[in-house]
Amino acid sequence: MRADTVQPVRDGSTRGIWSVGAASLFSDASHESVTSLLPTFLASTLHSGPAVLGAVDGFADALTGLAKLAGGPLAADPRRRSRIAAGGYLGTAVATAAIGISTAAWQVAVLRAVAWSSRGLRSPARDVLLTTLSTRAGYGRAFGVERAGDNAGAIVGPLLASALVVVVGVRQTMMLSIVPGVLAAVAISVAARDARRTIVREEARRALAFNLAALRRAGFARTLIPIASFEFGNVATTLLILRATDLLHTGERDLAAATSIAILLYVLHNAVATVWSMLSGILADRVGARPVFVGGTCCYLIGYAAFAVGPHALAGLAAAFALAGAGIGAVETTESATVARSLPEELRGNGFGVLGLVQSFGDHEAVMG
Template sequence: MYISLSDRSGGKRDNSKSATTALKGAVPFRLSPVILWLGIVSMVTDVSSESVTAILPLYVTGFLGLSTIAFGFIDGINQGASAIVRIAAGWAADRSGHPKRIALAGYGLSMLARIGFLFAGGFWAIAAIVTGDRIGKGIRTAPRDALITVSAQPEHLARSFGMHRMLDNIGAAAGPLIAFLVLLLIPNGFSTVFVVSLAFAVIGVTILGLVVPDVRADGIREAQPKRRLFAFSWSQLKEPGLGRLLIAAGLLGLVTIGDGFIYLVLQDRDSFAVQWFPLLFVGTNVVFLLLAVPLGRLADRFGKVPVFVGGHLALLACYFLAAAPLGGVWATASCLVLLGAFYAATDGVLAALASQLTPAGKLATGIASAQTVVALTRMAASAGFGVLWYAVGASSAVLIAGTALGAAVVAVIFILPGARPKSGARPKPGARPKQGNA
């Protein structure tokens, strides 16, 4: 089943009615069934992935008895392995005209990786499984976001991404909670968590394969006729607006440390029991899912750049609060709220920005390029922060990271306003977007 942009309107558009609606500036929001089903797929898949992520530190260092250095290597793979294939997967989705098929391959690979957890018992086996899972994530993300983009109303693009991220993070919050409950009822019940994870992964792949239609953007095939199979060129990414976004995202990514480090700082400061550690993931993801839609609406109304920058200001506040000599439940909860707000204001908004700044026929490639830059720079940031922590201590390292982030935010304020959609960017039916919404 194929759905184009023109199909979603139900045939010919009533131009007089569209003009009247545009003049009133009140296009009613309608959530596409495609986005709803993709959100459900992401929700059950995140239950699968995050239930494992929440116990992986304890499983590797406690149950398997491996060193923290070994876990650091595995966590680095978890942060950046997906970057290996993101652009290639995005380009394949654009070139083939079947983003669903590429996304399905990614979800399927991650599902197969879940089987490996049932049999793995050493460092190299775990590292290989995590690599396969993250490569699957890298394959599926950009094609999935391309499906969201072409299924969304252009006037409510960030809000549509917010709806998807809200559903996604229901799963991201439920996964660690399920893992926590399993370990609470079954001490050392890691294999049970892996079985539950596999079951949810199978459900996600089944829904995607059987229910989600193969949506395609108009002209996705015609944009690159008679090209060689591997005719990708980096010049395709040299669009001025997209280039500015990539520079800004990379600069911010270099000073964005992994969530695990923030959680370790909080645990070290407050000395709460280790078994409560997975609930920190739950807190962040609950805030993310609650704020994803409101901040998406805010980005559509007042501009995506201000919301994107504001999200990094929330992260900056989280760093300084984590480094402050303040303990207790409220200080920890405030850090989780700020961290969740950061993701709600940046994750879907970045994809929406990239889609607006990408020319027609290169939608998934443009989104993937932004996501690749973020993945690679955050992987480097995590590695560098680990060394910094060892050299100067936890609080000082977080303060240094916060100072660097503050400087990066100031630079991005001057970089991003020049990122504007070109005339060849993805066509947007109806009224033209305001310049401030780039």
């Protein structure tokens, strides 16, 4: 079956691409605000221990990878793609906000699983929408906008939660997270509508298939090897916060102060990742994704090596967080751009699904490790 005939847009800065970036920003702000309150909610309100939190997040993270893989075949079909993207964002928003009315830990687990499964299903569809909205020469910039929005949301969400929780309380703050979540669904719907305008002719509905053999014949394994190597060595950023807290907790600084500073350093990490995602996308389009990926990996390794050595000085820790943020911003952007460029249009949804599975498995291993 032939691929859809697509009329490329003139550049990568269309309204649709920025709408995808806005969707990532709003959605991440929504679920990150709830995630930042989840430990307190489970411990103080539902009287559950740390083991419950680990089980809830571990189960949800595992489902995310499987959902991304399942979302690949759905994203490959232009007729399903827009509905999956919009429905996924809306499902994440509703299930995440509903955690605020939970009365038992098992309800939190179910809602978190639904939210993260919706998040996984929508991911390949969103990425294919980006390739439809952009030209091949602008894939780096397009994915840079999306990654920048995601990282910016990771800053806005916790800050929003910290401000609201003082005014309205934990439960109400969680429920209010539906507002940016719904805005995310609206933004992705705008992007999907713009993407449909670029399709001159649509083929009949495609059969759902993982197309693993076709991916192998297209040489996708060679593309995936360096990505998988990085992701399986990736370390959860929550561990960086824990490490920084330990290093900052000295005789001159109590635990509360150390924790507060470590969180601010994590905000710095996400701010650098936001900026560097945009810059890396531009560089990837100009010089190629491979050197940007290698440079990002080097920044990441240097930053994490600094954490291993253990600088107690604030400046040293800030530099380590900044390097780690620059590294992850560059790598995540170029991973998606590389997958988009390495596959024909009809296989990109499947490729993004496999990429999501690899990324989620690496994140899960990092947390469990």
